Amino acid sequence: MTFNSSRRSFLTKSALAGVFAGSALSSFGQGLETAVERTPMSSKPSDLKITDIRCGYIRNGHSLFVKLHTNQGIWGCGEAVDATPGTYHLVKMMGQRIKGKSPLNVHRLFEDVRRSGFFEGAQAGMYVSVLSAVETALWDLVGKALGLPVYQLLGGKFRDRIRVYCDTGTYRDNDKSPDNFAKSATDAVKMGFNAVKYDIDERDDPNKYDLYNWTASPGELERMYNQIAAVRKAVGPKIDICVDMHGRYDVTTGRRVAKMMEPLNLLFLEEPIPAENAEAYRQIREASNTPICAGENHYLGHGFRRLLEIGAVDIIMPDLQKAGGLGEAQRIANLANLYYVPFAPHMVASYLGAMASSHVCASVPNFLILEWQIYFHEDPMFKEIVTFDGPMVKDGFIPLSEKPGIGVEINEEGMKKYAPKDVPFFV
Numbered sequence: 001m002t003f004n005s006s007r008r009s010f011l012t013k014s015a016l017a018g019v020f021a022g023s024a025l026s027s028f029g030q031g032l033e034t035a036v037e038r039t040p041m042s043s044k045p046s047d048l049k050i051t052d053i054r055c056g057y058i059r060n061g062h063s064l065f066v067k068l069h070t071n072q073g074i075w076g077c078g079e080a081v082d083a084t085p086g087t088y089h090l091v092k093m094m095g096q097r098i099k100g101k102s103p104l105n106v107h108r109l110f111e112d113v114r115r116s117g118f119f120e121g122a123q124a125g126m127y128v129s130v131l132s133a134v135e136t137a138l139w140d141l142v143g144k145a146l147g148l149p150v151y152q153l154l155g156g157k158f159r160d161r162i163r164v165y166c167d168t169g170t171y172r173d174n175d176k177s178p179d180n181f182a183k184s185a186t187d188a189v190k191m192g193f194n195a196v197k198y199d200i201d202e203r204d205d206p207n208k209y210d211l212y213n214w215t216a217s218p219g220e221l222e223r224m225y226n227q228i229a230a231v232r233k234a235v236g237p238k239i240d241i242c243v244d245m246h247g248r249y250d251v252t253t254g255r256r257v258a259k260m261m262e263p264l265n266l267l268f269l270e271e272p273i274p275a276e277n278a279e280a281y282r283q284i285r286e287a288s289n290t291p292i293c294a295g296e297n298h299y300l301g302h303g304f305r306r307l308l309e310i311g312a313v314d315i316i317m318p319d320l321q322k323a324g325g326l327g328e329a330q331r332i333a334n335l336a337n338l339y340y341v342p343f344a345p346h347m348v349a350s351y352l353g354a355m356a357s358s359h360v361c362a363s364v365p366n367f368l369i370l371e372w373q374i375y376f377h378e379d380p381m382f383k384e385i386v387t388f389d390g391p392m393v394k395d396g397f398i399p400l401s402e403k404p405g406i407g408v409e410i411n412e413e414g415m416k417k418y419a420p421k422d423v424p425f426f427v
C-alpha cells in the first residue's frame with residue numbers, strides 16, 4: 001500500500017466516523033481531504049531514509065557544511081560555525097547515529113543525537129555546533145521532501161522579510177579612526193541598511209597597558225566613544241547602531257561603557273564580558289539604560305535559561321549555526337518571549353546559514369533583527385560556495401525564501417578551492 005492510499009483510506013475512515021457522529025463532514029467537508037491530497041508526495045516521505053552524511057570546511061575549519069543524503073536522491077544542507085575545526089570524525093559519528101532513519105522526525109533525531117552525547121560534551125561547544133549543522137540539514141531535507149519552506153515546518157511565519165543589521169567589517173581595517181567608522185556607516189546606509197554594527201575591542205590599542213587585564217584605560221574608553229559618536233553623527237538619529245565588545249572586558253569596564261554610550265542610543269551593547277557569568281551580566285545591565293545583549297557563546301536552551309530567569313540581558317542573540325540548530329533556536333526564542341525579551345540572532349555563517357536563520361526569525365513573534373555581514377558583498381567566496389535564486393538582501397531585509405527547504409544550496413564545486421587540503425571534502 002502506498003503512502004498516498006494509506007492517507008486516503010485514513011481520511012475516508014475518519015469521514016465515515018464523522019458521518020456517524022453527525023458532524024465531521026459538515027465541519028470539514030471535502031476540503032480537508034483535498035488539502036491533504038494536494039500536499040506534494042513526489043518524494044514518498046514515508047520511505048525516505050538517511051543513507052549518508054558528508055561534509056566540507058572553509059575558513060580554516062571554522063565553517064562546516066553538512067550534506068545529508070537519502071535513498072530517494074534528495075539531500076539536505078546545513079551549516080555550523082566557530083566551534084567546528086577538527087570535527088570531521090564527529091560529523092561522521094553523528095551520521096552513523098541517524099543513518100537508516102527517516103529524517104521526518106527532526107526533533108526526535110536531534111534529541112537522539114544530543115542524548116547519545118551526554119558524556120561526549122553534548123552540553124555545549126563543538127558537539128552542539130556540529131549537531132546544529134546536522135539538525136539544520138534535517139529541516140532542509142524535510143522541507144524538500146514535503147515541498148514546503150522550512151518556516152512553514154516551524155509553524156508558519158510572522159513576517160515575509162527579515163530585518164538585518166550590517167556588520168561593517170571595520171575590524172578588518174587598519175584604519176580605526178572615527179572618520180573611517182563614519183564612512184563605513186554612511187556606505188552601509190547607502191546600500192539600504194537601517195542598522196549597523198561595530199567592534200570596539202582592540203587588542204592593539206596603544207592606550208592599552210596590559211593584554212591580560214580586562215579593565216579598559218581612559219584612553220581606550222575615549223577611543224571607543226569617539227568611534228561610535230562619529231557613527232551616530234554620520235547616520236543621524238534614525239539608524240540603529242549595535243556595538244560589540246567580544247567578551248574581552250570586565251564588569252567595571254562593561255558598566256562604564258554602557259553608561260558612556262547612553263547618549264548615543266544604541267540598539268544594543270554586545271558581550272561586554274565573557275559569556276559564563278549571568279550574574280555579572282545583570283550587574284552591567286542594571287547600571288545603565290543601554291540595552292545589553294549576549295548569547296553567541298551560549299548553547300542550547302539550557303544556556304539561555306539563567307540569563308532570562310535573572311534578567312541578565314535585555315536581548316538574546318543565539319548563533320543558530322552553533323546553539324543547537326533551528327528547532328532549538330525556536331525553543332530559545334519562545335522561552336525569551338515569556339520574559340518579553342527580543343530575539344536578535346548572531347550570524348557569521350554563509351548565505352546558507354543566513355537563510356536558515358531567517359526561517360526561524362520569521363517563525364517567532366519576538367524577532368528583533370538578524371546579523372548580516374558586509375563580506376557577502378565584498379568577498380566573492382560567499383557567492384561561489386552556495387547557489388540560490390533572487391537577491392540575498394534588499395533594502396536592509398532578507399526576502400524570506402519560499403522554496404522547499406531552506407532555499408539555499410551548497411555548491412561543492414565552488415567551495416572546493418577554499419577547503420583545507422588536509423581534511424576530507426564531501427566524501
Ligand SMILES: [Mg+2]
Pocket residue numbers: 244246270271296346
Ligand atoms: Mg559578537
